[in-house]
Amino acid sequence: MTRANEREAVDFLAAHPEVVQIQAFLTDPSGIARGKVLRPEEILTAYRDGRPLPCSIQSLDMLGADVLETGLVWEEGDSDRPCFPVPGTLTHAPWHATPTAQLILASYERDGAPTPADPRHALARAVASLEGKGLKPVVAIELEFYLVDRAAAQAGKPKPAAAPNGFAPAHLQAYLMQDVEDFAPLLDEIFAGARKMGLPARTLISEYAPGQFEIVLAHRDDALRAADDAILYKRLVKGVADRHGYIATFMAKPYAETSGSGMHVHISLADDSNPNLFAGNDPALTPLLRHAIGGLEATMADAMALFAPNANSFRRFRRNSYAPLSPAWAIDNRSVPLRVTSGPAETRHLEHRVCGADANPYVALAAVLAGIEEGIDRKLQPSEPIVGDGYARRKATLPMNWWKALEVARRSDFLRERLGEKFVDIFLTIKEVECDRFFAEISDVDFDWYLRNA
Numbered sequence: 001m002t003r004a005n006e007r008e009a010v011d012f013l014a015a016h017p018e019v020v021q022i023q024a025f026l027t028d029p030s031g032i033a034r035g036k037v038l039r040p041e042e043i044l045t046a047y048r049d050g051r052p053l054p055c056s057i058q059s060l061d062m063l064g065a066d067v068l069e070t071g072l073v074w075e076e077g078d079s080d081r082p083c084f085p086v087p088g089t090l091t092h093a094p095w096h097a098t099p100t101a102q103l104i105l106a107s108y109e110r111d112g113a114p115t116p117a118d119p120r121h122a123l124a125r126a127v128a129s130l131e132g133k134g135l136k137p138v139v140a141i142e143l144e145f146y147l148v149d150r151a152a153a154q155a156g157k158p159k160p161a162a163a164p165n166g167f168a169p170a171h172l173q174a175y176l177m178q179d180v181e182d183f184a185p186l187l188d189e190i191f192a193g194a195r196k197m198g199l200p201a202r203t204l205i206s207e208y209a210p211g212q213f214e215i216v217l218a219h220r221d222d223a224l225r226a227a228d229d230a231i232l233y234k235r236l237v238k239g240v241a242d243r244h245g246y247i248a249t250f251m252a253k254p255y256a257e258t259s260g261s262g263m264h265v266h267i268s269l270a271d272d273s274n275p276n277l278f279a280g281n282d283p284a285l286t287p288l289l290r291h292a293i294g295g296l297e298a299t300m301a302d303a304m305a306l307f308a309p310n311a312n313s314f315r316r317f318r319r320n321s322y323a324p325l326s327p328a329w330a331i332d333n334r335s336v337p338l339r340v341t342s343g344p345a346e347t348r349h350l351e352h353r354v355c356g357a358d359a360n361p362y363v364a365l366a367a368v369l370a371g372i373e374e375g376i377d378r379k380l381q382p383s384e385p386i387v388g389d390g391y392a393r394r395k396a397t398l399p400m401n402w403w404k405a406l407e408v409a410r411r412s413d414f415l416r417e418r419l420g421e422k423f424v425d426i427f428l429t430i431k432e433v434e435c436d437r438f439f440a441e442i443s444d445v446d447f448d449w450y451l452r453n454a
Helices: 007-015 040-049 055-059 119-131 150-154 177-182 184-197 223-243 287-307 312-316 361-378 402-410 413-419 421-441 444-453
Strands: 021-027 033-038 051-054 080-085 100-107 136-149 201-206 212-217 246-249 263-270 329-331 338-340 350-352
Touching (some): 021 040, 033 040, 033 051, 040 100, 100 119, 177 201, 184 212, 184 223, 223 246, 263 361, 287 350, 287 402, 287 413, 287 421
Antiparallel strands (some): 136 263, 263 350, 338 350
């Protein structure tokens, strides 16, 4: 993995002398930012020598408690690892009143090897494996989120936020332009922040529930950067919402009676001579796209614990919910998990619709790319395409609760071989401990924390 050159920091600070602090953070297995706030005079040292952070950060559960079973705490003496800036991620944190920048870090061992438990390295390995075959993933990530009334959430009874004009959305009203108008001050600030941060924020949609929105991030021909975009975008949305007096949550299913929030991964493959190896308008698809779908269908159950990493994640999966119950694919059909887009032949790509918005973008995208590579390597063929209602035409076969998904993942040779045995073991160990704890002692405080930090 390429490390950032300190020239990046020199140029950024020269262009923005007003910056007084820099939030430098790792993303832990649950997708939570954990790090330190640095002063500008400290940042060059981080580029040259790395910033030391405890290895136990990659052992933490959602609530920040050490998961001792990972072996990353006392066995390591909670020792530091040098964490280096990720190229291109030094940018503004424009929601802060104090001029603030932010920076994604990646963790390394003392000998310079990537730290096995760092989720970004898991994605880097998946990307490198495909690139070793001459294939470059082209990726965009869509994330749905809810705006929630802060006082109601703090009282343990979340409800949709009222707009600045006093109107509180209460009906489904998908794609309603009035919702976009009502929340324009906040949404405009998100887009302005995205421009300042260099995020490719594009289409805005009022989604299929009161207070639910989606902003589309444009495709990148750098899959790691696309996942970085998703991490930074989530921080931006939460930060701007907080400035406006709301909570923005990427919780998979904050309300039982309305739509869940998903993370949809749009993906195609390119090589040195062809920018889109999935392109075409033949309903039979290109051979490479067929193999990619075959691999994703074959590995979907194994990866469910990565696509849906929390207890709440599984509340999304219901009939007629736009969240899948079984592996399937179709052309331009949102009742299946793998949607091949229609439109001009050169734009054809695959939309993976399984993940919840609470999934770690690095982990989820790594599992998607690994599934695609599995299909290509084994020349797997997809099932017959669904025509019409995918829920009516396929029985539910995916793991539909947290503990079952973890059991299936723990038995998966595919995950260990493709994503790295050490990473998979640590990730699943953390989630297994969380799962046991959830059913033993979950409290309202835990729910409120998850609502805000998912």
